[in-house]
Amino acid sequence: MSLSLLFFLVIGAVSLAAAFGVVVSRQPVHSALFLLVNFATLAVLYVTLDAQFLAAAQVIVYAGGIVILILFVIMLIGGETNDFSAAQRTWSRLVGLGLGLILLIGLGYSAVQRLMPLPADSTALQGGAPKVVGLELFTNYILPFELVGVLLLVALLGALVMGRQPEGAGEGIPSVKASDR
Amino acid sequence: MIPTSYYLILAALIFAIGATGVLVRRNALIIFMCVEMMLNSVNLTLIALSRQWGNLNGQIFVFMIMAVAAAEVAVGLAILIANTRHRKSINIDEINLLKW
Structure with a gap:
């Protein structure tokens, strides 16, 4: 061997x-x-x-x-979670x-x-090595590469919107007060 | 040099373990991790085949997959947090509002 x-x-x-x-x-x-x-x-x-x-x-x-x-x-x-409790249906695991x-x-x-x-x-x-991958990426695959940038921006905005505190949450903490927005 | 098939078999094993985890576990976070693991095993096959044919396209593809996986994790975890705020649970059996 x-x-x-x-x-x-x-x-x-x-x-x-x-x-x-x-x-x-x-x-x-x-x-x-x-x-x-x-x-x-x-x-x-x-x-x-x-x-x-x-x-x-x-x-x-x-x-x-x-x-x-x-x-x-x-x-x-x-x-x-109670993944391993006895209440869990056994057949679904099987x-x-x-x-x-x-x-x-x-x-x-x-x-x-x-x-x-x-x-x-x-x-x-x-x-x-980074050189060959970068050359390939910035010549033949430049359009997908730019689209990936757009995708990451959209994902960033989506995560921000989904993860936002609902109105009225965080009362009493000055930095996250809903009225500040 | 190690034959490409060995890598493919290892990737198949990891993929199968990840798929089984998705089916068996009820914790949304762990299902999430198993999906990441499956994505990674596919990356391994792409890189192994990229070497097999001496062609960089597979590696470029893996680069794109990594970017998409990062975006998917950010949005998915945000959805999970938003859901947990409303329901106080991440058990996948209780997240069934869209089920008919």
């Missing part, structure tokens, strides 16, 4: 364990931290796949942005597990069915 294969297996095992932890954790905070581990291991795999820029973007956007956002929301709204197993069998079969040969050469990627 070569060293790179051993590395892949260890990282993949950690990634799978973290994914499993997200699903089975009782506390949402633990789920969020397992999610962080999953994202970090995927960033490591991106480096082994000649995608250095995306590995950095993965750490910044997912680990630095999205997980922190989720943790903030958990702090705001608590997030406790049906969910069964459907997940069917999906896994289908996906796994189609992936194992056509095992791919090793890539001939990936020199065109140049390790996925």
